[in-house]
Amino acid sequence: MxxxxxxxxxxxxxxxxxxxxxxxxxxxxxxxxxxxxxxxxxxxxxxxxxxxxxxxxxxxxxxxxxxxxxxxxxxxxxxxxxxxxxxxxxxxxxxxxxxxxxxxxxxxxxYQNIDTVNLPQIRIGDKVKIVDGVLYDMKGEVLRIRGKSVVLFMDQLNCALVVKAEQLMKSCA
Incomplete structure (x- = not known):
């Protein structure tokens, strides 16, 4: 034992x-x-x-x-x-x-109205890829994280977009 x-x-x-x-x-x-x-x-x-x-x-x-x-x-x-x-x-x-x-x-x-946000371990400055939605497979750089949304700079489009965090995956390249 x-x-x-x-x-x-x-x-x-x-x-x-x-x-x-x-x-x-x-x-x-x-x-x-x-x-x-x-x-x-x-x-x-x-x-x-x-x-x-x-x-x-x-x-x-x-x-x-x-x-x-x-x-x-x-x-x-x-x-x-x-x-x-x-x-x-x-x-x-x-x-x-x-x-x-x-x-x-x-x-x-x-507190009331508590919600958890599952971010895929991303930080400001990370390169990420969109894995869902109309912008599927596009890459961008994280500028800001706000709750469940992430502001990305999209070099291909020369603009910033707001994307839901669950639509992102950290990019290796």
Whole structure:
């Protein structure tokens, strides 16, 4: 049998787990029912259907949630229905400290209309290629990043354009 020793720094660390699509809240409840501390940041948003309008709670981060578990509990977490894997970064488990989790909790509790923006690791000055839309395969240089939009200088057109971030891919050349 393997003995794990948990240091103080490991106790203060939250691991990121990847879940099945739209299972974040279910997995959160399943983990809590096993006495495993988990956190699924939820935001309230108004959804409209043809016949009604309703305020619903949706996960801030699709398919991700946080779990505070020692190494002995990791297998129990992985065996929980809906959990796909622990998220790794550079070959090591991706973790957040308690302060970062508290900051996320405070933001979710304090602000409304929160949205996450998944930028493809781009910075001002990067050369990018448009991978979707009418300007498909055109290249440009990032001048400014504003929320979900990126201002690009398009040398081929001799102008600047505003493009949605999800339409871009960092160019190697």
């Amino acid at each position: 393997v003995n794990f020793t948990v240091t103080d720094t490991e106790k203060d660390r939250w691991h990121i787990i990847y879940t099945r699509s739209r299972w974040e809240k279910k997995v959160d409840l399943l983990l809590k029912s096993q006495n495993i501390e988990s956190f699924c940041p939820l935001i309230k948003t108004t959804r409209r259907w043809v016949d009604r309008t309703k305020v619903v709670e949706l996960p801030l981060l699709s398919s991700y949630l946080f779990v505070s578990a020692d190494p002995k509990t990791h297998l129990k977490v992985l065996n929980t229905s809906g959990v796909i894997k622990f998220v790794n970064y550079c070959g090591k488990p991706a973790t957040l400290c308690n302060d970062e989790i508290e900051r996320i909790k405070k933001i979710v509790d304090t």
